[in-house]
Amino acid sequence: MKISYKNNKLEKALANDKELIKTYGELAKKIKQRLKELKGADSLLVISQLPALRLHPYKGNRIGEWSVDIKDNWRIIFEIAQDPIPKQENGGVNLILITAIEIVSVEDPH
Numbered sequence: 339m340k341i342s343y344k345n346n347k348l349e350k351a352l353a354n355d356k357e358l359i360k361t362y363g364e365l366a367k368k369i370k371q372r373l374k375e376l377k378g379a380d381s382l383l384v385i386s387q388l389p390a391l392r393l394h395p396y397k398g399n400r401i402g403e404w405s406v407d408i409k410d411n412w413r414i415i416f417e418i419a420q421d422p423i424p425k426q427e428n429g430g431v432n433l434i435l436i437t438a439i440e441i442v443s444v445e446d447p448h
Contacts, residue, residue, distance in 0.1 A: 339376055339377060339378075339379045339380070339381065339382070339385075339436075339437055339438065339439060340419070340437060340438040340439075341373070341376060341377055341438075341439055341440075341441060342419055342438070342439075342440045342441070343440065343441050344440060344441065344442045344443070348441060348442075348443070348444075351444075352369065352373060352441065352444070355370070358370060362444065365408060365409060365412055365444075368408050368409045369408055369414070369444060372391065372406055372408055372414055373414075375388065375391065376406070376414075376439070380437070381433060381434050381435065381436055381437050382404075382418075382431075382433040382434075382436035382439075383433040383434040383436075385406065385433075386433055390407065391406040391407055392406065392407045393405075393406050395431070396415075400447075402417055402418075403415050403416070403417055403442060404416055404417070404418070404439075405447070408444070410446075411446040411447070411448045412444065412445070412446050413444070413445065413446070413447055414441060414443075414444055415441070415442045415443045415444070415445060415447070416439040416440060416441045416442055417439065417440050417442055418431070418436055418438070418439060418440075419438040419439050419440040420435075420436060420437070420438050423436075424436060
């Protein structure tokens with residue numbers, strides 16, 4: 339899957355091992371694992387089939403954002419980076435056609 343980042347600061351923090359540890363401490367190893375899983379997936383459908391990642395869309399004021407679990411309450415928050423977003427006939431997102439995401443943040447949204 340193609341991954342882009344909301345801004346250069348976030349990309350620097352997530353793409354460099356030293357910065358990853360400096361920014362996220364003990365979460366760094368798990369974040370790196372999740373990023374590898376995201377990059378290695380052909381589509382979001384593959385990610386949806388990995389129960390540990392718990393892929394889910396947000397609702398309310400965060401509609402359009404999705405997340406995967408890192409550890410405890412920590413999540414990688416992203417948006418689908420395709421325009422238009424591929425839809426199914428029932429109006430849902432067609433996960434098999436989603437091949438590009440933009441990481442918005444790494445946070446505890448709770």
